[in-house]
Amino acid sequence: MIRQLYGAARKRKDAGKKNWPLVYKTTKFLANIGTPAFQHFNTKPGTDKEHGLIVSLTTFPERISKVWITIATIMNQTYRPKRIILWLAKEQFSGEAVLPKKLLRLKKRGLEIRFCEDLKPHKKYFYTMKEYPEECVVTIDDDVLYPEDHLQQLWETHLKHPKEVCCQYAHKITYDKNGRIDLYENWESCFGRHTDPSLQIMPVGCGGVLYPPNALSEEVFHKENIKRLCPMMDDLWLKSMAVLKGTKTVLCSKGSLIYFDVIGTRKSGLQHTNAGEKKNDIAMKAIVDAYPEVGETLYRDEIKRKTNVL
Numbered sequence: 469m470i471r472q473l474y475g476a477a478r479k480r481k482d483a484g485k486k487n488w489p490l491v492y493k494t495t496k497f498l499a500n501i502g503t504p505a506f507q508h509f510n511t512k513p514g515t516d517k518e519h520g521l522i523v524s525l526t527t528f529p530e531r532i533s534k535v536w537i538t539i540a541t542i543m544n545q546t547y548r549p550k551r552i553i554l555w556l557a558k559e560q561f562s563g564e565a566v567l568p569k570k571l572l573r574l575k576k577r578g579l580e581i582r583f584c585e586d587l588k589p590h591k592k593y594f595y596t597m598k599e600y601p602e603e604c605v606v607t608i609d610d611d612v613l614y615p616e617d618h619l620q621q622l623w624e625t626h627l628k629h630p631k632e633v634c635c636q637y638a639h640k641i642t643y644d645k646n647g648r649i650d651l652y653e654n655w656e657s658c659f660g661r662h663t664d665p666s667l668q669i670m671p672v673g674c675g676g677v678l679y680p681p682n683a684l685s686e687e688v689f690h691k692e693n694i695k696r697l698c699p700m701m702d703d704l705w706l707k708s709m710a711v712l713k714g715t716k717t718v719l720c721s722k723g724s725l726i727y728f729d730v731i732g733t734r735k736s737g738l739q740h741t742n743a744g745e746k747k748n749d750i751a752m753k754a755i756v757d758a759y760p761e762v763g764e765t766l767y768r769d770e771i772k773r774k775t776n777v778l
Contacts, residue, residue: 469506470541470728471615473499478726496728499613507540508570514543514552515578521549521619521678522603524596526589527610529560534730535610536571542608543577547620549606552579553596557586589702590694593679598689602681607706609674611733622678625720632665633683633710633717637675637727641668647767649756652748658719665716667769673703674727685712687759697758698751708755708762 473495480488523542527535535554542552554571564572564581575581584595593607606622608614618636625634639655658669671677687693688709698705710717756763 469502469616470499470613471617474615474726474728481726492726496731499728500731503541503613504537507537507544510540510544511577512543513577514540514548514574515550516548517550519548519550519623520604521547521606521623522551522553522596522600523549523606523608523619524553524555524592525608525610526555526557526591528557531610531733532556532561532571533568534733536568536574537730538608538610538612538614539571539574539579541612541614541616542619543574543579544616545614545619546617547623549619550603554579554581555584555591555595556581557591558583559586587691587694588699589673590699590705592673592702593706594689594694597679597684604678604680606676606678607673608676611730612674612676613728613730614676618676621720622676625718626678626680629665629718630680631683631715632680633671633715634678634720635669635671635675635717636677636720637672638717638719639670639672640666641670641766641770643767643770649752649763649766651746652752653746659721663719665718666773667711667714667716667766668773669717669719670707671703671717677706679706679710683713683715684709687712693758697754701748701751704748704751704755708759711762711765712759714765 477488477492477495480491485491525535525539539552539554542549561567561583563583567581571579571581582595584591587594593605596605604626606619621636622634638658640658642650642655644650655670684706688706694705707717
């Protein structure tokens with residue numbers, strides 16, 4: 469259902485139809501009504517131990533009542549993951565007894581709920597990657613209705629590009645006239661272009677990102693630097709750790725991407741925490757200052773790319 473609703477809005481957007489925003493709002497409303505209604509009664513297994521993906525995510529108290537809806541869409545995939553792990557901060561949740569019944573019900577379908585130190589959004593990947601270093605890990609956000617073929621697209625892209633990070637939504641890093649990484653707001657959209665694997669592609673977490681084994685530098689687990697440099701910017705940290713390892717990123721789709729958020733969740737989250745003070749730019753500068761090789765590698769790669777194009 470979600471895939472068809474996305475398709476209706478995306479088709480009109482790609483065709484340049486003026487009414488596509490209205491269609492988007494209508495289909496988003498229908499998805500938010502239909503998904504909880506259908507998934508509330510779904511008892512089918514949401515995981516498949518024979519498959520090759522672990523889905524990892526986190527949430528916080530303001531969204532704990534609705535995160536089950538996002539997880540249910542991941543359990544309703546054409547390619548089900550082998551595990552789904554939800555990481556919750558021990559500082560925020562005293563145990564499963566305080567969690568919503570609708571969330572706990574998903575344990576029967578394969579959900580694993582784990583408690584850990586609060587690393588803010590970095591919880592979504594940190595502990596899973598540390599515990600399962602030889603597995604493909606897909607990170608997702610806690611407030612998105614994922615279409616039924618979401619993991620299938622990531623997996624098929626991974627099979628074509630087994631050593632690259634695979635994503636559904638991304639920006640291209642750009643540079644100012646002095647060769648420095650430009651402001652985050654000036655980074656380009658990747659839709660319809662930049663489709664080859666590249667160091668310049670910056671995955672955006674809301675679209676879901678697949679990280680193959682050994683794709684990131686071991687520095688990714690440097691807790692002190694995470695807390696000091698970018699406590700709320702997990703996307704930038706993960707991208708930088710991929711650059712340190714020399715791992716490129718590839719997009720699954722060449723067309724525009726439209727995702728529906730779970731209504732009522734956008735009142736809280738990183739879009740509020742990170743807004744207003746160019747915190748993405750501050751965090752990127754802090755990372756590059758701490759790891760000069762990140763900036764140097766990206767710029768050398770961009771110059772090489774432009775030379776090859778010319």
